[in-house]
Amino acid sequence: MNLDDKKSVLSATNNRLAWKLSLIVLAGLLFAFAIAPLYDLLCKELGLNGRADSTMTASDKHMKIDKTRWVTVIFTGNTMPGLAWSFSPAQTSLRVHPGEITLTSYMAKNNGADSELGVAVPSVTPELAALYFKKIECFCFKQQTLKSGESKKMPVLFYVKPDLPADVNTVTLNYAFYNGVTSLGQAALTQAGETPIKVN
Amino acid sequence: MSTTTATHHDDHAHDSHGHPTGLMRWVKSTNHKDIGTMYLWFSFAMFLFAGAMAMGIRAELFQPGLQFVQPETFNQLTTLHGLIMIFGAIMPAFVGFANWQVPLMIGAPDMAFPRLNNMSFWLLIPAAILLIASIFVPGGAVAGGWTMYPPLSVQGGMSVDMSVFALHILGVSSIVGSINIITTIFNMRAPGMTLMKMPMFVWTWLITAYLLIAAMPVLAGALTMLITDRHFGTHFFNAAGGGDPVLFQHVFWFFGHPEVYIMILPAFGILSTIIPTFARKPLFGYASMVYATAAIAVLSFVVWAHHMFTTGMPVAGQLFFMYSTMLISVPTGVKVFNWLATMWKGSMTFETPMLFSIAVVFLFTIGGFSGLVCAILPVDIQLQDTYYVVAHFHYVLFSGAAMAIMGGVYYWLPKWTGHMYDEKLGKWHFWLTTIAFNVTFFPMHFTGLAGMPRRIPDYSQQFAEFNMISSLGAFALGLSQLLFLYVVIKCIRGGEKATNQVWEGAHGLEWTVASPAPFHTFETPPQVK
Ligand code: HEM
Ligand SMILES: [Cu+2]
Numbered sequence: 001m002n003l004d005d006k007k008s009v010l011s012a013t014n015n016r017l018a019w020k021l022s023l024i025v026l027a028g029l030l031f032a033f034a035i036a037p038l039y040d041l042l043c044k045e046l047g048l049n050g051r052a053d054s055t056m057t058a059s060d061k062h063m064k065i066d067k068t069r070w071v072t073v074i075f076t077g078n079t080m081p082g083l084a085w086s087f088s089p090a091q092t093s094l095r096v097h098p099g100e101i102t103l104t105s106y107m108a109k110n111n112g113a114d115s116e117l118g119v120a121v122p123s124v125t126p127e128l129a130a131l132y133f134k135k136i137e138c139f140c141f142k143q144q145t146l147k148s149g150e151s152k153k154m155p156v157l158f159y160v161k162p163d164l165p166a167d168v169n170t171v172t173l174n175y176a177f178y179n180g181v182t183s184l185g186q187a188a189l190t191q192a193g194e195t196p197i198k199v200n
Numbered sequence: 201m202s203t204t205t206a207t208h209h210d211d212h213a214h215d216s217h218g219h220p221t222g223l224m225r226w227v228k229s230t231n232h233k234d235i236g237t238m239y240l241w242f243s244f245a246m247f248l249f250a251g252a253m254a255m256g257i258r259a260e261l262f263q264p265g266l267q268f269v270q271p272e273t274f275n276q277l278t279t280l281h282g283l284i285m286i287f288g289a290i291m292p293a294f295v296g297f298a299n300w301q302v303p304l305m306i307g308a309p310d311m312a313f314p315r316l317n318n319m320s321f322w323l324l325i326p327a328a329i330l331l332i333a334s335i336f337v338p339g340g341a342v343a344g345g346w347t348m349y350p351p352l353s354v355q356g357g358m359s360v361d362m363s364v365f366a367l368h369i370l371g372v373s374s375i376v377g378s379i380n381i382i383t384t385i386f387n388m389r390a391p392g393m394t395l396m397k398m399p400m401f402v403w404t405w406l407i408t409a410y411l412l413i414a415a416m417p418v419l420a421g422a423l424t425m426l427i428t429d430r431h432f433g434t435h436f437f438n439a440a441g442g443g444d445p446v447l448f449q450h451v452f453w454f455f456g457h458p459e460v461y462i463m464i465l466p467a468f469g470i471l472s473t474i475i476p477t478f479a480r481k482p483l484f485g486y487a488s489m490v491y492a493t494a495a496i497a498v499l500s501f502v503v504w505a506h507h508m509f510t511t512g513m514p515v516a517g518q519l520f521f522m523y524s525t526m527l528i529s530v531p532t533g534v535k536v537f538n539w540l541a542t543m544w545k546g547s548m549t550f551e552t553p554m555l556f557s558i559a560v561v562f563l564f565t566i567g568g569f570s571g572l573v574c575a576i577l578p579v580d581i582q583l584q585d586t587y588y589v590v591a592h593f594h595y596v597l598f599s600g601a602a603m604a605i606m607g608g609v610y611y612w613l614p615k616w617t618g619h620m621y622d623e624k625l626g627k628w629h630f631w632l633t634t635i636a637f638n639v640t641f642f643p644m645h646f647t648g649l650a651g652m653p654r655r656i657p658d659y660s661q662q663f664a665e666f667n668m669i670s671s672l673g674a675f676a677l678g679l680s681q682l683l684f685l686y687v688v689i690k691c692i693r694g695g696e697k698a699t700n701q702v703w704e705g706a707h708g709l710e711w712t713v714a715s716p717a718p719f720h721t722f723e724t725p726p727q728v729k
Pocket of ligand 1: 463569
């Protein structure tokens with residue numbers, strides 16, 4: 001075999017290997033994008049990051065109240081930039097029995113000059129407790145409208161499931177209020193399983 | 201075999217006849233040695249630039265209170281310092297070594313894809329320009345840390361876009377460069393050089409290149425999601441839209457931890473080359489070195505969340521990442537053991553490259569131990585985002601990667617230039633660097649343990665003494681690198697003529713060619729026994 005032939009054989013094998021290696025690159029890229037849905041799925045299934053389904057499950061209709069145990073529920077709330085509201089819990093904490101359905105509320109006031117739409121995004125810590133914290137009714141299920149200067153009491157009806165792990169004594173519920181007209185707010189509402197209400 | 205050197209027909213025939221000169225020699229170069237040289241100079245320029253930023257950081261931290269820069273500027277300094285050192289200084293320096301040494305060490309005439317090689321280098325320039333230019337756009341450079349966590353990176357100004365674009369370009373450059381290196385190593389070894397006869401430096405680069413092609417696309421993915429969140433209304437990292445900023449951290453560190461090994465494995469390769477030379481003994485446990493390198497590479501993909509112990513992971517996850525991280529120090533320990541065993545009862549001499557290598561073994565091990573401390577979950581919850589972490593990663597990155605690079609430069613400089621460097625000045629550079637480095641970074645262990653947070657321009661009075669010591673050390677460390685520049689230039693310009701073998705104890709193909717290495721080498725493959 002002369003030198004030219006050798007060179008072209010080599011360059012063909014080189015090219016073949018390079019293409020094979022590109023497959024690894026492609027796999028890496030696909031993997032990066034696959035992480036996002038995988039992560040969502042994992043968090044939902046395992047109840048991580050306060051992502052658990054927070055609505056009442058059918059089996060809970062017959063749950064027993066565990067009078068032997070107390071759980072402290074702390075309420076916090078904040079507004080995100082773009083929403084001229086003040087927003088805070090009516091009570092900052094409550095002691096409840098697991099299984100006991102309790103009503104509490106938040107107060108919101110529009111300090112801005114215009115009527116505004118808000119969407120509240122809830123989260124629960126510690127993360128593992130999110131699986132056991134359920135809301136029967138919540139202002140976060142729907143978009144809220146406040147006229148300029150208007151204030152509103154916003155109720156939350158919730159319970160902590162009796163099978164909450166024994167080492168959890170305190171659960172914190174937080175709401176972040178977003179401006180509902182922004183794309184963020186719209187997306188938040190879709191995320192909550194609601195159809196965004198048309199603004200007019 | 202009818203190989204003749206008189207008529208070299210190349211794929212890149214246009215530059216293989218004669219010796220191109222002038223600027224075009226460099227712009228169009230497809231020669232691995234020229235490209236290696238350009239990588240090394242680029243890296244050195246970036247090293248000085250990002251080093252100057254570090255001087256700014258340390259000047260501000262010299263005393264508590266705000267003296268020289270505002271907090272916004274300070275944050276830009278720390279962010280760009282990190283980004284440029286990692287992607288502009290350390291990584292290109294290793295690619296420079298790969299370009300120069302891999303073909304010489306395996307007896308190949310050049311890299312497998314010389315034109316792609318040229319492209320990989322020239323991509324660095326627009327990326328560097330973008331990063332540096334981002335300082336001057338409205339809002340200033342990126343300031344949210346080199347890790348670019350959202351929400352800051354989603355909210356930041358146009359410098360975020362410029363930096364992300366720069367990183368995309370650098371990613372393409374690294375990936376193409378790595379494919380080139382892997383192909384060269386697999387297909388172009390001289391007859392007789394089996395995989396298990398390859399020099400350790402070639403092995404470490406082979407494995408590093410695999411890490412690069414697997415990890416860089418993941419970074420590209422994370423950055424792309426960042427860009428679509430910023431401009432196209434997606435909500436990957438936006439809690440309000442059902443996304444999660446913590447997701448970014450997972451994707452980033454899935455890249456990020458392999459990345460730290462990308463920056464240390466070639467350094468291990470350099471140490472494994474220098475230490476046997478000056479101990480005048482073959483490398484102890486060659487095979488175990490190869491397996492340890494591979495084990496580190498594989499494990500590096502399953503430890504990422506040790507950077508996220510305080511993000512609120514389930515305990516099971518935290519424990520998994522704690523133990524897997526500790527596991528990685530086993531193969532690392534094997535390597536340190538082998539270097540020590542190589543020196544054991546060797547007839548050692550202490551030329552500058554050897555001094556650097558011994559210092560790296562010693563100081564890198566300190567960095568490994570502080571890493572282990574960080575890996576302990578309950579301890580790291582205290583240490584996360586304190587100066588202790590800063591101390592850890594400078595012990596592995598400066599006194600690991602950067603000082604190994606310096607040692608490597610001294611080691612191969614005679615082969616590259618044909619002259620011996622000034623040994624006396626080299627030793628001065630070594631001692632100044634090593635002492636100043638420790639004066640700068642050792643106190644950070646203490647300030648970190650005492651709770652001083654990182655990335656803060658001002659601090660509480662109680663940290664004042666240690667910070668002043670750190671700053672003084674840092675200025676000395678910065679100045680010492682100018683001496684390095686001087687020694688290198690002096691060596692290029694002249695000096696005692698280097699022999700082909702250069703070092704008495706040096707073995708391997710690169711020492712069989714003339715010094716300086718001719719423009720074309722191994723056009724006829726050497727035979728390895
Ligand atoms: C025995 C080996 C090692 C162990 C056990 C280890 C462990 C760790 C841990 C647990 C952290 C997170 C600390 C925190 O943020 O609270 C960390 C951070 C870091 N490590 Fe290591 N490490 C090791 C080796 C290395 C090496 C070889 C490098 C690079 C060459 C490196 C570079 C870094 C960097 C850059 C960070 C900080 C990243 C940042 O937050 O900006 N480490 N290491
Ligand atoms: Cu890591």
